[in-house]
Amino acid sequence: MAEADTLAGNDGPLYAARKGVYPKKVDGTFRRLKWLIMGVALAIYYGTPWIRWDRGPYAPDQAVLIDLANRRFYMFQIEIWPHEFYYVAGLLIMAGIGLFLVTSAVGRAWCGYACPQTVWTDLFQHVDRLIDGDRNAQIRLANGPWSAEKVAKRAAKYAIYLAIAFWTGGAWIMYFADAPTLTRDFWTGDAAFVAYGTVAALTATTFVLGGFMREQVCIYMCPWPRIQTAMMDEKSLLVTYKDWRGEPRGSLKKALAHPGSIGDCIDCNQCVAVCPTGIDIREGPQIGCITCALCIDACDTVMAQVGRPRGLIDYCALDDVAVEKAGGTAPPVLKTLLRPRLMIYLAIWSAIGAAMLFSLGERTRLDLSVQHERSPLYVQLSDGMIRNNYTLKLRNMETRPRKVAITVSGLPGAQLWTENGSREKASQRVNMTISPDSVTRVRLFVAAPAQGLARQDFTIATYGRDGDPRGDTDTIQFDRPEAQ
Amino acid sequence: MSDTPRFDEPTGTHTVGHEWDGIEELNTPLPRWWLWTFYACIAWAAVYVVLYPAWPMVNSATQGVLGWSSRGDLEKEMAGHTAKRAPIVNAIAAMPIAALPSKPELLEAAIQGGSAAFKVHCVQCHGAGGAGVVGLYPSLTDDDWLWGGDLATIETTLIHGIRNPDHDLTRVNSMPAFGRDGILDSTAINDLVSHVRVISRQEKPSAASARGAALFENNCVACHGTNGEGIRELGAPKLTDPVWLYGGSRDAIAKTIHNPRNGVMPRWNDKLDAVTIRMLAAYVHSLGGGENAPAPVVPAAAEAAAPDKAPANG
Numbered sequence: 012m013a014e015a016d017t018l019a020g021n022d023g024p025l026y027a028a029r030k031g032v033y034p035k036k037v038d039g040t041f042r043r044l045k046w047l048i049m050g051v052a053l054a055i056y057y058g059t060p061w062i063r064w065d066r067g068p069y070a071p072d073q074a075v076l077i078d079l080a081n082r083r084f085y086m087f088q089i090e091i092w093p094h095e096f097y098y099v100a101g102l103l104i105m106a107g108i109g110l111f112l113v114t115s116a117v118g119r120a121w122c123g124y125a126c127p128q129t130v131w132t133d134l135f136q137h138v139d140r141l142i143d144g145d146r147n148a149q150i151r152l153a154n155g156p157w158s159a160e161k162v163a164k165r166a167a168k169y170a171i172y173l174a175i176a177f178w179t180g181g182a183w184i185m186y187f188a189d190a191p192t193l194t195r196d197f198w199t200g201d202a203a204f205v206a207y208g209t210v211a212a213l214t215a216t217t218f219v220l221g222g223f224m225r226e227q228v229c230i231y232m233c234p235w236p237r238i239q240t241a242m243m244d245e246k247s248l249l250v251t252y253k254d255w256r257g258e259p260r261g262s263l264k265k266a267l268a269h270p271g272s273i274g275d276c277i278d279c280n281q282c283v284a285v286c287p288t289g290i291d292i293r294e295g296p297q298i299g300c301i302t303c304a305l306c307i308d309a310c311d312t313v314m315a316q317v318g319r320p321r322g323l324i325d326y327c328a329l330d331d332v333a334v335e336k337a338g339g340t341a342p343p344v345l346k347t348l349l350r351p352r353l354m355i356y357l358a359i360w361s362a363i364g365a366a367m368l369f370s371l372g373e374r375t376r377l378d379l380s381v382q383h384e385r386s387p388l389y390v391q392l393s394d395g396m397i398r399n400n401y402t403l404k405l406r407n408m409e410t411r412p413r414k415v416a417i418t419v420s421g422l423p424g425a426q427l428w429t430e431n432g433s434r435e436k437a438s439q440r441v442n443m444t445i446s447p448d449s450v451t452r453v454r455l456f457v458a459a460p461a462q463g464l465a466r467q468d469f470t471i472a473t474y475g476r477d478g479d480p481r482g483d484t485d486t487i488q489f490d491r492p493e494a495q
Numbered sequence: 496m497s498d499t500p501r502f503d504e505p506t507g508t509h510t511v512g513h514e515w516d517g518i519e520e521l522n523t524p525l526p527r528w529w530l531w532t533f534y535a536c537i538a539w540a541a542v543y544v545v546l547y548p549a550w551p552m553v554n555s556a557t558q559g560v561l562g563w564s565s566r567g568d569l570e571k572e573m574a575g576h577t578a579k580r581a582p583i584v585n586a587i588a589a590m591p592i593a594a595l596p597s598k599p600e601l602l603e604a605a606i607q608g609g610s611a612a613f614k615v616h617c618v619q620c621h622g623a624g625g626a627g628v629v630g631l632y633p634s635l636t637d638d639d640w641l642w643g644g645d646l647a648t649i650e651t652t653l654i655h656g657i658r659n660p661d662h663d664l665t666r667v668n669s670m671p672a673f674g675r676d677g678i679l680d681s682t683a684i685n686d687l688v689s690h691v692r693v694i695s696r697q698e699k700p701s702a703a704s705a706r707g708a709a710l711f712e713n714n715c716v717a718c719h720g721t722n723g724e725g726i727r728e729l730g731a732p733k734l735t736d737p738v739w740l741y742g743g744s745r746d747a748i749a750k751t752i753h754n755p756r757n758g759v760m761p762r763w764n765d766k767l768d769a770v771t772i773r774m775l776a777a778y779v780h781s782l783g784g785g786e787n788a789p790a791p792v793v794p795a796a797a798e799a800a801a802p803d804k805a806p807a808n809g
Contacts, residue, residue: 027524224528231526387626390783393639393736400636400783430781431599434638456783461737 029227031153032289034136035146035281039308048124049133057178060185064088069447070410077187083448089371090448092408094378101367105360112356114242116348117326118249122236123303128228129287131179131221135172136287142168146284172222173214180213226288230299237298246347250302251327252282252293255336260293263317275323281313282306282324292324377413378406379473379483381455388490396426396458397491403453405473407445414477417441419457421469422489426458434458442476457489465493584608588770592646593788595777602777609778612771616763625782630741632758636782639738642666642730644786650776654769656762657730665762668730673714674753683710688748694723694735695743 064074064087071078076085084091084099091098113120122129142164143149152161184206185193196202197210220228229236243249257276266273276293283291285306290299292306310324331341384400392398407413418440419425426437430453437458445451455471467489474482500512503521510519543549547559558564583604587595595602613625620632627634633641642652652666659665673679679687683706690707692698711723718731725733737743741751763772779785 024524026527026530028527227526227528231529384624386622386624387634387636390634390636391738392637393733393738395737398637398783433787454781 030289031150032226032287033139033146033149033153034287034289034305035284035309036140037281037285037305037309037312039305039311041304042308045124045133045303045305049130052125052127052130053134057182060182060190066090067410069412071189073189075186076189079187090408090410092406094406095374098367098371101363105363105367108356108360108363111242112353112360114239115244115247115356116353117302118243118247119236119239119300119302122229122239122301126235126301128220128225128233129301129303131175131217132225132287134175135221135225138168138171138175142171169222172218176214176217176221177210179217180210183213184209226299226301229288229301236301244352245329246350246352248326248328248344248347249296250292250300250304250307250324251332252276252295252324253322253327253332253335254293254295257293257323275314275319277313277317279313281309285309375481375483376408377415377473377475377479377482378408379471379485380404380406381471381485381487383487383490389492391492392458395461397461397489398456398458399489401455401457401471401487403455403471403473405445405451405453407447407449407451409447411447413445413447413475415443415445415473415482416476417443417453417455417471417473419469419471422457422459422467423463424460425469428456430454430456459489461491463489463491465491467491584770587773592650592773592776595646595773605774605777606781608771609774609776609781612767612775613778616767617775620760625779630747633740634738635779636784637738638784638786639733639736640727640784640786641732641740643727643789644780644784645788646776646780646785647788649779649785650773652760653772653776653779654762654764657760658757659759659762662762666730668718669757670718670751670755672754674749679710679714679752684749684752686710687714687752688745691723691734691748692743692745695737696735697743 059075060073062074063072064085065072066085070083070090071085073085074087076083078085082093089098110121139149143152152164155161181197184197188206193202193206197206224232254274257274259272259274260276260278261269261273263277266277282293283289283306285308286292287303287305288299288301290297292300304326307322307324307326311321314321314323326344327335327341328347330347334341380403382402382404384402388399390398390400403417405415407415417427419427425439426434427439427441428434428437429441429443432441434456437456441455443451443453468486469489470484470486472482472484474480500509500522501519502509503519506521506523509522511522513520544557545559546561547563548556549559550557583601586598587601587605590598590601595605613621614623617625621627621635622632625635627636638644640648642648642657655662655664655666657666658669671678673687674681674684686703686707687710688707689698689701689704690711693700693704693707698704711719715723718726718729719734720726720731723734725731732740739747741747741756763775767775
């Protein structure tokens with residue numbers, strides 16, 4: 012890139028290669044929390060599609076299923092229809108506000124613990140340690156020549172990467188079809204092309220993003236770190252190097268030689284060695300820090316070894332920094348967590364959740380929508396009556412066939428019949444059986460005497476005749492010729 | 496605006512030298528993988544240009560070695576669709592149309608297919624949804640049929656058309672032009688109009704209508720029936736109901752008697768295949784006025800047995 016250097020107009024290059032990150036193994040409170048969250052997240056991701064949930068003979072028995080072909084979303088006992096997509100919108104809003112809440116409380120905790128990029132990167136880094144050894148061995152191997160050992164280790168490592176990546180892509184498609192059936196079809200070559208394509212794409216992205224891109228995704232590709240800075244305030248917890256306590260840093264030997272003039276940081280570099288994004292937290296808050304807190308674990312271990320109090324690197328809000336710098340004691344974490352801003356986020360989040368749960372419990376599972384056919388608006392019948400045609404959509408959102416009735420009110424002398432019936436047998440009510448978990452489209456013919464308003468409102472209603480009389484109504488117009 | 500790059504102490508990076516209201520731009524090097532992504536896009540574009548239609552030429556474009564075209568995609572999809580429809584289409588073709596209602600799924604398919612064909616071939620005259628145009632083209636949604644409203648009869652009407660001069664089997668009748676040809680004078684036509692308005696219950700009996708009744712007896716009953724009830728075999732309309740193709744006002748009826756329209760519907764057997772016509776018949780039948788097939792007895796007897804039913808109108 013010699014040419015590029017001159018183009019830059021200063022001493023910086025135009026392009027920079029990624030610096031290898033070889034995080035060292037560490038143990039501690041936050042590492043254990045990370046293990047736990049990683050285990051739960053991966054178990055949910057890989058396991059959920061295999062949970063069975065009996066819904067009777069007319070609906071799939073997969074607990075969580077996004078049935079795109081039939082436009083249904085099943086989640087345990089909840090079934091969402093396309094016209095109820097606002098529940099999904101509500102969930103997304105809750106997820107958004109949940110992120111506001113978490114971010115303003117504990118900063119980039121999502122990035123540090125729960126983000127898929129973090130979870131899978133963590134998983135792949137464990138694979139690195141399993142095959143190549145810990146940090147120093149990894150560095151040696153990376154810098155070493157292409158020996159037979161290196162080739163074998165790289166091959167083994169990439170094979171495991173690929174297996175994890177394939178498993179990840181494979182688990183994704185299970186959410187969109189019956190998992191056992193799809194698995195069988197997948198291996199016998201009977202699955203849809205889109206299934207293979209999705210698995211291939213997700214295998215590739217997991218392999219590349221988790222195996223190689225890692226922190227580059229967080230630093231260069233992800234917009235979330237930028238957005239989060241707008242949500243944090245001076246009371247949000249940050250992973251902070253307490254420079255007022257640590258500086259000037261110096262080795263134990265130096266500290267013994269100059270007692271009182273050397274800070275607690277012994278400059279052992281362990282915080283840098285364990286960092287999965289390869290930064291030095293002692294430079295202060297920075298975009299590369301995903302607040303995974305592994306440096307806290309590393310530093311606490313060292314402080315315990317040298318007999319100094321823990322927490323040289325610790326979760327600390329900007330307000331607390333000022334207090335501690337002035338020699339005071341930061342208020343307890345719980346107090347900052349109970350501040351109004353977080354309470355408001357929590358209230359909004361809970362209100363949306365409660366409203367959705369309430370409406371889920373209250374929603375009717377028999378829904379009617381009526382459309383008045385416009386061409387023609389009315390039909391003159393040979394016996395002098397006027398007929399209007401309506402298209403009814405009867406949604407039976409239960410997983411059983413329903414016996415329902417269709418009636419009208421507010422239209423004296425009305426006769427109803429459907430395309431399967433006939434005018435001779437028309438009456439005030441139409442009975443029918445509608446299929447489970449489906450929309451039944453019915454053309455309803457309504458005849459009424461010609462005398463009356465040119466445009467009259469009336470009500471079409473449907474209700475269950477099988478023990479559950481709840482139903483739905485729709486108000487619609489009946490048109491007559493103007494000059495009668 | 497300064498053009499001199501400056502070294503930025505906290506970040507350890509030079510600025511590019513631009514400055515807007517105190518906002519400066521750091522000259523942070525791009526990650527090298529980004530450059531590779533860029534090269535990969537160029538490589539992708541090169542391959543794409545070879546494989547797919549790309550360069551515009553004078554009259555066309557380069558075709559690409561895969562020979563792909565959106566038109567080809569469409570043809571493939573249409574062929575697949577035709578193959579998928581084939582079993583249903585063949586089943587509909589194989590059975591007489593009167594038997595369709597016994598196979599609800601075939602009837603439904605036929606109605607859907609007819610609905611699509613109707614939008615292409617029929618809406619020009621009969622309007623969307625078969626609403627018709629008052630004074631020009633009949634509504635297909637009411638229960639008043641000129642030639643009959645059961646499935647088989649509608650299909651026959653569609654196949655052979657009405658008053659097609661080039662086709663022997665076409666449905667044909669011709670109402671004389673009583674006024675234009677001088678058969679009746681204007682006073683007589685006026686009386687006749689009164690009578691027709693009386694039997695259609697639009698006017699009260701009068702001296703004029705009584706004179707008109709005698710004229711009706713002499714000139715009209717052969718086609719329209721003794722009481723103006725119409726005769727479907729002849730395609731002669733019922734005059735006693737409120738459904739009027741060309742209007743039921745005095746003026747409109749007088750105009751019809753003076754110079755009847757004798758409208759034409761094209762036959763479709765030379766334009767559409769038999770299955771499409773059958774589907775169209777099923778669709779028209781479904782629009783609201785479709786009748787059951789007549790019982791296999793003498794129509795007059797059936798009528799006498801069920802006088803309150805919608806009569807065989809014309």
